[in-house]
Amino acid sequence: MDIERHGVTRRVLAAVCSVAVAAVLGACGKKEEQPATTDGTTSALERVVKIGHAGPLTGPIAHLGKDNENGVRLAIEEANAAGLVIGGEKIRFELISEDDEANPQKGTVVAQKLVDAKVAGVIGHLNSGTTIPASKIYHDAGIPQISPSATNVDYTHQGFKTAFRVMANDAQQGKVLGEYAVKKLGAKKIAVIDDRSAYGKGLADQFEAAAKTAGAQIITREFTDTTKTDFTAILTSIKGKRPDLIFYGGMDSQAGPMMKQIKNLGVRAIYLAGDGVQTTQFLTLAGPEGESAYASSPGVPLDKMPGGKEFAEKYQKRFNQPIQLYAPYAYDAMNAMIEAMKAADSVDPAKYLPALASIQYQGVTGLVQFDEKGDIKGGSISLYQVKNNKWEYLETVG
């Protein structure tokens, strides 16, 4: 009996909740539509084009997902206000934003949902882990997809003509790091360590190749894994080879203790790593021993972007909050897609896709231009160095 009563309560609760959710959603929907309907055109000549966005809108990195969504929304609102005419019809874009929870499985579910909703294109997803499985679904449906922030090389190397990204990938990052190590930091003898993860190994491989091409000697290549914190044996053997520079392909949780052990063993070498290390956690884990370490990160700091300052103001005005991270990339991705539609004079994915592949669009973050795989051409990588226990911006390369 108790169970039954419990069941009833639960059903009532569920009903109340769904009503509440519906009400809230309804309210939201209305709010979003208002700016679009106030432009005063008659809806008879208007064609609604759906644009999909996917990213984590709940969970620990929801603020980044929302940030991307805002970037896309800003671009769409501007395009709607400008009153685009494509293929003889007045176009009004409508954003369908889905929450993939940064979960690969959920990523494929929302990707299918967007395909079923017949979106003309997708901006997303945020993480490499969700972007890669989702990209197959968009590819099979022939829908162009631009990720603002997924950096794993595999995403654009699956042979999908529909997959693009507006941020430099890990391969580009490794290449820039390799050249930087040799040409700027003057390293001749380099030791490479990686954590054998898809990210760390990939980045280290790219680094090694680029450093060799630039004329450096790779004196040793060592491995560890993503749970180890004891690197003394590796570092001692590296010390005996007297490297100018130690490169680490991996994450901050290993790089922090590694940095301490480097100093404790009295190894004199420059320490260089990728974006997995350019974090505040590295600063806390490495402590004072982290001083003068170098690391890179894709893209440029906001104040160095060609249109960064104006975009930041625009964003602040519209959303009443500062940019978190990737919004400028999401904004550029959406605008590049709109440019391609204009160039092809069609919103049909099959027709504007070739135009997107050969686009040359001057965006907020720089020139958006894709190579034959769909990666951004000349994507930039910025370098940072730890000074006074802070990551200080040095320069942007590439």
Next chain:
Amino acid sequence: MDIFLQQVLNGLVLGSVYALVALGYTMVYGILGLINFAHGEVVMIGAMVALTVLNGLAGAAIGAPPQVVIAAALAAAIAVCMGLSFSIERVAYRPLRRAPRLAPLITAIGVSILLQNIAMLIWGRQYHTFPRLLPPTPHNIAGATITDLQIGIMVVCAVIMGGLLVLVQRTRLGRAMRATAENPTVAGLMGVNINRIISATFVIGAAMGAVAGVLVAANYSIAHYSMGFTLGLKAFTAAVLGGIGNLGGAMLGGLLLGLIESIGAGYIGDLTGGFLGSHYQDVFAFLVLITVLVFRPTGLMGERVAERA
């Protein structure tokens, strides 16, 4: 040569900690014939408790001298680990003392997983920076470097192991422990309180484990909820290498294993032309374990295993 010396020093530092943890395994095995797989997690809890106390005291900014802070952290870690180990024995092992051998082994693994998950709930999945106990100034010895902390680790381990030998060989408690290890039933008939001796063995092992945990975390300046698992396995290997059940064997096994690992990991890359890397460090421990079990199952110094089996 300086590099070889450095690897030997690394190995000795690593090995003294292995030895300290291995003693916990070997003492319990000596008395109960049980492999206490939860010991590695007790070591981890020791590190985490010390971390919390150190951070708490530093955050409270009482301005206490660092020696007092370190002593307080160590005392807290030791106390928590002793209590924890005492409870584990009461709850998970004592009721199964007459059960077939496999049963306590399985509860041991169960307790190990449980403790890891509890630690994850309390301290989270992230890596924690362990505060600095001693200045990290490297001293130069013939081209090799060693820090104050590493010297401290070796000294502390040596002192504790010496103390344990005195305790076991020279005190009443030690005699009772040896008697229980020899034959629990007869020792019981002679008036030894078996349960109390077993509890004491667990508690002493846990206290040494707590110290080891703090030393490891301080050495790598990092603490993590899963740090006890591999450490425990390695220490168990060290105990088997030296001859499980034999105190001197655990110490010898620990030092040897540390040296084998350091030198192996340091040179394998060069010897195989980069085909095998230093990430094979853990493999050495288990290769050693298998080799010992095949060719000398009693370990280097042990004879008791044959008696027991």
